[in-house]
Amino acid sequence: MNGVTVSAKVNGDAVQYVCPADESLLDVLRNRLNLTGVKEGCGTGDCGACSITLDGRLVCACLVLGAEAEGREIGTVEGLSEGGKLHPLQEEFIEKAALQCGICTPGFLVAAKSLLERNPNPTEEEIRYALAGNLCRCTGYDKIVRAVQSAAKIMRRGKKAAR
Amino acid sequence: MVALTYHAPDSLEEAVQLLSTARQPVKVLSGGTDLIIQMQGLTQDERLVVDVKKIPGMRAADWSDDHLRLGPSMSCSQFTKRQDIQAVFPGLVEAAYLIGSTQVQGRASLGGNLCNASPAADTIPALIVNRAVCLIQGPNGTRRVNVEDFLTGVGKQCLASDELLVAIEVPKPAARTSDAYLRFIPRTEMDIAVAGAAVSVTLDDDGVCSNARVAIGAVAPTAILVPSAAEALIGTKLDDDALHAAAAASSQAANPISDRRGTVEFRRHVVGVLTKRAAKIAANRVGAV
Numbered sequence: 001m002n003g004v005t006v007s008a009k010v011n012g013d014a015v016q017y018v019c020p021a022d023e024s025l026l027d028v029l030r031n032r033l034n035l036t037g038v039k040e041g042c043g044t045g046d047c048g049a050c051s052i053t054l055d056g057r058l059v060c061a062c063l064v065l066g067a068e069a070e071g072r073e074i075g076t077v078e079g080l081s082e083g084g085k086l087h088p089l090q091e092e093f094i095e096k097a098a099l100q101c102g103i104c105t106p107g108f109l110v111a112a113k114s115l116l117e118r119n120p121n122p123t124e125e126e127i128r129y130a131l132a133g134n135l136c137r138c139t140g141y142d143k144i145v146r147a148v149q150s151a152a153k154i155m156r157r158g159k160k161a162a163r
Numbered sequence: 164m165v166a167l168t169y170h171a172p173d174s175l176e177e178a179v180q181l182l183s184t185a186r187q188p189v190k191v192l193s194g195g196t197d198l199i200i201q202m203q204g205l206t207q208d209e210r211l212v213v214d215v216k217k218i219p220g221m222r223a224a225d226w227s228d229d230h231l232r233l234g235p236s237m238s239c240s241q242f243t244k245r246q247d248i249q250a251v252f253p254g255l256v257e258a259a260y261l262i263g264s265t266q267v268q269g270r271a272s273l274g275g276n277l278c279n280a281s282p283a284a285d286t287i288p289a290l291i292v293n294r295a296v297c298l299i300q301g302p303n304g305t306r307r308v309n310v311e312d313f314l315t316g317v318g319k320q321c322l323a324s325d326e327l328l329v330a331i332e333v334p335k336p337a338a339r340t341s342d343a344y345l346r347f348i349p350r351t352e353m354d355i356a357v358a359g360a361a362v363s364v365t366l367d368d369d370g371v372c373s374n375a376r377v378a379i380g381a382v383a384p385t386a387i388l389v390p391s392a393a394e395a396l397i398g399t400k401l402d403d404d405a406l407h408a409a410a411a412a413s414s415q416a417a418n419p420i421s422d423r424r425g426t427v428e429f430r431r432h433v434v435g436v437l438t439k440r441a442a443k444i445a446a447n448r449v450g451a452v
Contacts, residue, residue: 063267065192133353
């Protein structure tokens with residue numbers, strides 16, 4: 001085995017792991033770092049269930065080699081809550097029943113958070129376009145879009161209050 | 164996946180050295196959105212993966228006096244955020260914006276789209292109409308190849324096994340020039356082009372087209388330049404007759420296949436329609452400059 005030693009940051013914490021050169025970052029996160037929030041749907045970059053951020057950019061973890069993460073910052077769904085308090089997106093996904101089986105949910109949450117960081121007040125069309133890379137076979141998307149809209153509103157209000 | 168050895172060199176010299184001395188088949192990795200999936204299907208052979216993203220300049224895009232130098236590993240999401248590039252090459256940026264999802268654009272690179280050489284690659288027709296040139300480094304120096312000559316077949320380009328695409332140079336366009344890219348897909352996003360057309364036009368002060376380039380994708384083994392379609396536009400004010408003639412020229416030049424995404428007849432027709440519409444959009448953009 002051609003093992004590669006990698007030092008990276010996951011959700012702000014320094015991590016180190018050794019993985020074979022052909023192992024995906026998805027498998028590293030799930031099987032070596034026990035971050036099982038990231039899901040494997042298709043393994044070919046089509047479904048978005050393994051959405052994470054790499055240096056702040058939204059990517060599919062199945063299309064990244066674990067070896068490539070050296071020195072990079074990784075963000076997963078486990079990093080959304082702070083001090084045990086759920087992120088507004090998580091709150092609103094629950095409130096609006098925007099999930100059924102739940103497999104796609106971590107990917108949707110990470111992708112939606114990435115969208116709202118770039119665009120705090122997206123239109124419905126912008127939300128649907130930004131989440132086009134995340135597939136859900138249960139909900140029909142409508143509740144997901146409503147939950148993102150609602151979370152965006154709460155987050156904008158939160159920002160105003162903080163000012 | 165096959166057994167891999169992974170290297171991420173931080174200089175061009177080291178990368179070329181790795182390519183030319185490797186004993187096993189080498190794969191160059193940028194965004195990996197095609198490569199990692201292709202490697203999943205392989206079961207034998209060891210492979211050397213050379214990740215070129217750490218080489219200085221590979222992910223940058225810089226202007227010089229007469230051209231834009233694009234690092235081939237720059238991701239589509241980095242590229243499409245560059246308003247300075249969008250202002251000059253709106254068609255090239257819209258082509259990059261059509262590739263896959265936000266997640267895929269976070270990784271997929273322009274150089275990867277080019278080297279993967281899919282007949283349906285969205286950025287290739289837009290690079291061709293903008294006269295883009297590939298800078299290729301090998302053990303004996305560099306050579307320059309126009310994008311339309313870089314591609315040699317389905318999934319094939321002219322890189323030798325010890326050569327690396329190190330930059331894509333796009334010349335600054337003449338005054339009153341703009342471009343556009345359109346593709347047809349049956350969905351609204353997340354799909355592969357059934358047919359695509361890129362057009363670049365230069366208009367004089369009276370609105371007469373003084374120069375044009377037309378390239379079409381997904382309708383032949385490679386994206387192709389269609390000089391006859393450009394000739395139909397040059398010297399006209401892009402009136403209906405000229406647009407119709409350009410559309411007919413693109414349809415004529417197309418050499419498509421029938422598959423589950425479209426038939427020969429459909430692709431031939433649609434590539435003409437896309438040519439006509441892209442020419443109109445490019446011309447309107449000149450007016451807006």
